[in-house]
Amino acid sequence: CFRVAVAGGATVELRARGSALGAAGARRVVCVLEDVSTLAGALRDAEARATRDALTGLGNRSFFRERAELALRIARAKGRRMAVVFLDVDRFKRVNDSLGHGAGDVLLRTLAERLHARVRSSDIVLRDPEDTVVSRLGGDEFTILLTDVHDGEATERVVGRVLRAVAAPVSLGDQSLSVTMSAGVAVFPDDGEDIDALLQRADTALYQAKAKGGNAYQFFSPRMEAQVRRRLALENRLHRALEQRQIGVCYQPRVAYPSGRAVAAEALLRWDDEELGAVPPAELVHVAEESGQIVALGRYVLERACREAHRWQAEGRSIERVAVNVSPVQFARDDICEAVFTTLKETGLSPDALELEITETALLRDEVGVSLALEELRSTGVRIALDDFGTGYSALTLLTRVPLDMLKLDRGFLRNADPNTPEARLVTTMVEMAHALRLTPVAEGVESLAQAQMLAATGCREMQGYAFSPPVTASLLRSHYACSVEGKNGQKIEDAQNQIEVKENA
Incomplete structure (x- = not known):
């Protein structure tokens, strides 16, 4: 086939077939020309559909693999280093869920478009500007091939340039949205000898970048594979542990100062796996959120805590309420009102004996939806606490719009017990603000009598921390707080701490 220019500047594609005429050695030929422009165009379209992403026009997964294999052969033959960059959009699901597909x-x-524009020809495998090595693998996942990588700094410059370019605001209708991407990088031959290995390890590095909060990149390192194996093991073991009720719940009292009377106890996760050992609570919650098990875990803790608190009520213990943390991800994925009301009914616990602790993150994700749910819960007597106040965005106007009962001050403000420090003055301001808004201020992480006295001077009377008790088992908590009338309500906090520690270590 060949192309011929025709009148008007257009071109047609022709296919020629010829036959010689006459005896051997004759020089006459009959030639038939056929216009195959339509057929050739259809073939090109079919090839494009097979190798191009319909939405973005970038190369697709097949295109990426074809060019990556070519790049790998060139790198191997010439002793070059090449890199695979794996990218995806941070929190892309939230865009689809809130603004539509x-x-x-x-x-x-x-x-x-931004990715393609920012990857310069000197960074790519093929020098033909018609060819792109930025590909969309599917969903919000993209790849970039970098060839002839001389050093890590050069690759960092390219990846950093790309992430900065995509972070510019995007106009979506009448909204301007700030979106970021994260990237993982794997380098041939250090991190793998074939494309599958490089892709897998770039994906592993991407996971680590996203674990930092997004808008970041990470180069693969062997330790990451151990972390990924642990994460996969945790996901599998967590599913089994929930089924077999192997995850423990302990309780840390919250006391009224200076009496030492327990006004509540916060339910805290404890998981000591027979294969993985003790799993930190923060890691446990993170794995549950990432693996889609946070709703099951949250409901499990809620049921355990409510059942234990009902026992306190039935036995006349001095502990008035149990506090349960609700993950922002659980709040987004679960019908929290249904979960709470069902659990209260099944366990027999009175609603006014339950506190739910939420974070600013949950409110900022869906203020209207969360506020409606909290209002419904509060209407039955359930109390709501804003946890870790001062560590998030701390949008003070939220405190006037969201139905709350308590404000839990983050432990970071209590490092210095000197009342003349800026931190102490900030605590005083937050306590006064809580009182002005008719919220009960609660201090977390109180570790010394000096801190307790400083807090009391500000007007904060409810405290929680090792100055009063570490987290303890349910049975130890019950044995310490005997009953509401004749128990240990009036004892000093030093005695309360010593008694719990002695019994816990016995």
């Missing part, structure tokens, strides 16, 4: 498609097309 149409907006998500616009966002992906915009990011694809």
Whole structure:
């Protein structure tokens, strides 16, 4: 086939077939020309559909693999280093969920254009500007091939340039949205000898970058594989542990100062796996959120805590309420009102004996939806506490719009017990603000009598921390707080701490 220019500047594709005429050695030929422009165009379209992403126009997974294999052969033959960069959009699901899939498609097309524009020809495998090595693997996942990588700093410059370019605001209808991406990088031959290995390890590095909060990149290192293996093991072991009720719940009292009377106890996770050992609570919650098991875990803790608190009520213990933390991810994925009301009914616990602790993150994700749920819960007597106040965005106007009962001050403000420090003055201000808004201020992480006295001077009377008691088992808590009338309500905090520690170590 060949192309021929025709009148008007257009071109047609022709296919020629010829036959010689006459005896051997004759020089006459009959030639038939056939216009195959339509067929050739259809073949090109079919090839493009097979190797190009319909939404963004970038190369697709097949295109990526074809070019990556070529790049790998060149790198291996010439002794070069090459890199695979694996990227995805941070919190992309939230865009689809809140603005719709149409907006998500616009966002992906915009990011694809920015990625392609920012990867310069000197960074790519093929020098032909018609060829792109920025590919969309699917969903919000993209790849970039970098060839002839001389050093890590050069690769860092390219990846950093790309992440900065995509972080510019994107216009979606009448909204301007700030979106970021994260990236993982694997280098041939250090991190793998074939494309599958490089992709897998770039993906592993990407996971580590996203674990930092996004808008970041990470180069693969062998220790990451151990972390990934642990994460996968945790996911599998967690599923089994929930089924077999192997995850423990302990309780840390919250006391009224200076009496030492327990006004509540916070339910805290404890998991000592027979294969993995003690799993930190923060890691446990993170794995549950990432693996889609946070709703099951949250409901499990809620049921355990409510059942234990009902026992306190039935036995006349001095502990008035149990506090349960609700993950922002659980709040987003679960019907929290249904979960609470069902659990209260099944365990027999009175609603006014339950506190739910939420974070500012949950409120900022969906203030209206969360506020409606909290209002419904409070209408039955359930109390709501804003946890870790001062560590998040701390949008003070939220305190006037969201139905709350308590404000838990983060432990970070209590490092210095000197009342003349800026931190102490900040605590005083937050306590006064809580009182002005008719919220009960609660201090977390109180570790010394000096801190307790400083807090009391500000007007904060409810405290929690090792100055009063470490987290203890349910049975130890019950044995310490005997009953509401004749128990140890009036003892000093030093005695309360000593008694619990002695019994815990016995």
